[in-house]
Amino acid sequence: MGIFERYLSLWVGLGMLAGVLLGLWQPDAFQTIAHLEVAHVNLVVAVFIWVMIYPMMVQIDFSSIKDVGKNPKGLVLTLVINWLIKPFTMAALGWLFFQVLFVDLVDPASAQEYIAGMILLGVAPCTAMVFVWSQLTKGDPNYTLVQVSVNDVIMIFSFAPITAFLLGVSDITVPWETLLISVVLYVLLPLVAGVITRHLLNQRDGNEGISQFLATLKPWSIVGLLATVVLLFGFQAEVIVSDPKTIGLIAIPLIIQTYGIFIIAYLGAKWLKLAHNIAAPACLIGTSNFFELAVAVAISLFGLHSGAALATVVGVLVEVPVMLSLVAIVNRTQHWFNR
Numbered sequence: 001m002g003i004f005e006r007y008l009s010l011w012v013g014l015g016m017l018a019g020v021l022l023g024l025w026q027p028d029a030f031q032t033i034a035h036l037e038v039a040h041v042n043l044v045v046a047v048f049i050w051v052m053i054y055p056m057m058v059q060i061d062f063s064s065i066k067d068v069g070k071n072p073k074g075l076v077l078t079l080v081i082n083w084l085i086k087p088f089t090m091a092a093l094g095w096l097f098f099q100v101l102f103v104d105l106v107d108p109a110s111a112q113e114y115i116a117g118m119i120l121l122g123v124a125p126c127t128a129m130v131f132v133w134s135q136l137t138k139g140d141p142n143y144t145l146v147q148v149s150v151n152d153v154i155m156i157f158s159f160a161p162i163t164a165f166l167l168g169v170s171d172i173t174v175p176w177e178t179l180l181i182s183v184v185l186y187v188l189l190p191l192v193a194g195v196i197t198r199h200l201l202n203q204r205d206g207n208e209g210i211s212q213f214l215a216t217l218k219p220w221s222i223v224g225l226l227a228t229v230v231l232l233f234g235f236q237a238e239v240i241v242s243d244p245k246t247i248g249l250i251a252i253p254l255i256i257q258t259y260g261i262f263i264i265a266y267l268g269a270k271w272l273k274l275a276h277n278i279a280a281p282a283c284l285i286g287t288s289n290f291f292e293l294a295v296a297v298a299i300s301l302f303g304l305h306s307g308a309a310l311a312t313v314v315g316v317l318v319e320v321p322v323m324l325s326l327v328a329i330v331n332r333t334q335h336w337f338n339r
Helices: 009-027 027-034 043-059 061-069 073-101 108-122 129-136 141-167 178-233 236-240 244-271 277-287 291-301 307-334
Strands: none
Touching: 009 027, 009 178, 009 307, 027 178, 027 236, 043 141, 043 178, 073 108, 073 141, 073 178, 073 244, 073 277, 073 307, 108 141, 108 244, 108 291, 108 307, 129 141, 129 178, 129 236, 129 277, 141 178, 141 277, 178 236, 178 291, 178 307, 236 244, 236 307, 244 277, 244 307, 277 307, 291 307
16 A cells, blocks of 8 residues: 555544645635535546546456446445435434434524435435545446446435435425436546546557556546635635534434445445455445535525535535545455455
8 A cells, every 4th residue: 555545544544634724725726726616526536536436447357347237236236225224324313413413402493404404415325435435445447336326326216205205295305417427427527537448458558558548547536636625614604613513413323324334335345255446335325415415405495504504514524535535444344355
């Protein structure tokens, strides 16, 4: 492992601190960047995420994707976790904490909005960042692509009805533009670029050329992750400093949900006797969230300054450090699984 991967948790921690400090020092600059968006998809963040996942797309060998169907258990695990378990455990935890345990700490109206924001996170499985977690755990890139693609298709049809059911409302406005633009920016375009790059490198230098190219790009993937962290924390610097208590209250059930879902998925992967390079991305897809979609829906339904929007933002803030801890767990337990 290079210095970037070996001390990634330290770099992310420093990125979080730098984001908050820069956000407080230059709030106008971050507000300007925040407004560079289309359908609630921030274009600057999209570029950094693109830098993150492009190297992983180059790894994908389409000639091997046909073999994914020989091991459907990983796909089944991902789909069960994402659509039959995760949304409902998130709703249950939101109710438990904000209607029971924290009932004396927040007003009822705010509590309902926090629960709504948590539900939106729970119903939006991750799309882009999964490729990062998969690479860090040496997951099968071909299998990861198929898992993400299947989830995206299901999300188009399932997000609105599940969200409507859990929120108890019948008229959910799904920002289709946000959903489609995100999938295009975070999956389709990097995938096309990766396929073209791999084809050209293979024609010119073969597998050795591809390996050398990936080794050159690898540090840039981590740079993209760190730049994304700095931006996200810079956008929310004032909220983090001005209302740490509320952020802490929202973070508690979100963190419990993340670790809980991971444990369920990881034990399921062990029970299904999955290979480690399939078990790792299968579990991490169900654990992380498509926060861009969740934030966009929260803003469109409840407003920019609502408790629901705040809850989705807290989800963004806790995801990277928590997911890095899970990556470490996955890497240290490779011996639990088949090769």
